[in-house]
Amino acid sequence: MAKSPSSSAQAARERVAAQMRELRLDAGLSGLELSSRCGWHSAKTSRIEHAKMAPSDADIRAWCTACGQETAATDLIAASREADQMYVEWKRQQRGGMRRLQESARPLYERTRVFRVYSSTQVPGLLQTPGYARALLTAITGFRQVPNDVDAAVEVRQQRAEVLRQGNHRLVALVDEGVLRRRVGGREVMAEQLAHLQEAMTLPSVALGVIPFSADWTSMWTQATFHIFDQEMVSLETLTASLTITAPGEVELYERAFTELGRMAVYGPAARKLLDAAAEALD
Secondary structure (H helix, E strand, O other): OOOOHHHHHHHHHHHHHHHHHHHHHHOOOOHHHHHHHHOOOHHHHHHHHOOOOOOOHHHHHHHHHHOOOHHHHHHHHHHHHHHHOOEEEHHHHOOOOHHHHHHHOHHHHHHOOEEEEEEOOOOOHHHOOHHHHHHHHHHHHHHHOOOOOHHHHHHHHHHHHHHHHOOOOEEEEEEEHHHHHOOOOOHHHHHHHHHHHHHHOOOOOEEEEEEOOOOOOOOOOOOOOEEEEOOOEEEEEOOOEEEEEOOHHHHHHHHHHHHHHHHHOEOHHHHHHHHHHHHHOOO
């Protein structure tokens, strides 16, 4: 049975606790000795190691210093923060409607310089037309039974996409060919979306690759849609929650996956050919 986002988050907390315990054991310290060096009660050490208490950033730094492993603190702090904020249930995020959720992401999009997106399911948000975005958000609103403010949410999403025409923002997007063939919003909406992708490819800030059906999946396997924001964060979406990954080691793994997926894609004229074929298939 697949784990729920909440149980996955708890598992992440337990991994952090296990890594901290291993640091203590590798340093040859007892729980009492580590507690003494950190200046806190031994019960706190026990609670941290059994994932009963989430350590603060300062706790982790003190722990690593006590174990003589100061350099381990960066990854552990990132992993601990990720465990605390690993998922946010959609029902909580969307309680006030879709517009607020779109607005909340605007600062992230404004400060990100390089967006890398792999999508196996839909056209990436920064490249969506208003009609395509409206069809998607309408379906989400109905399914999740949240307040319907789709028009306002679409407007915010379109404003967010303006970053690609301003400043030094850049988007590298990889999509499976099936994304071009999956009709979202009907024939006319999809035709407009495919034409928009052709236009977007002319922007100096956009690089679009398409992984064709004929690609050999030898060095990589099918992945869920994911977004990489600079080299700082990865976000994924499940049916029930959004997940945020910030641990440097894990972000690096997604970067490697993106590179491998990019090797399978076609670009330029070959990508345009696939877009043309998808548009012709609409007739």
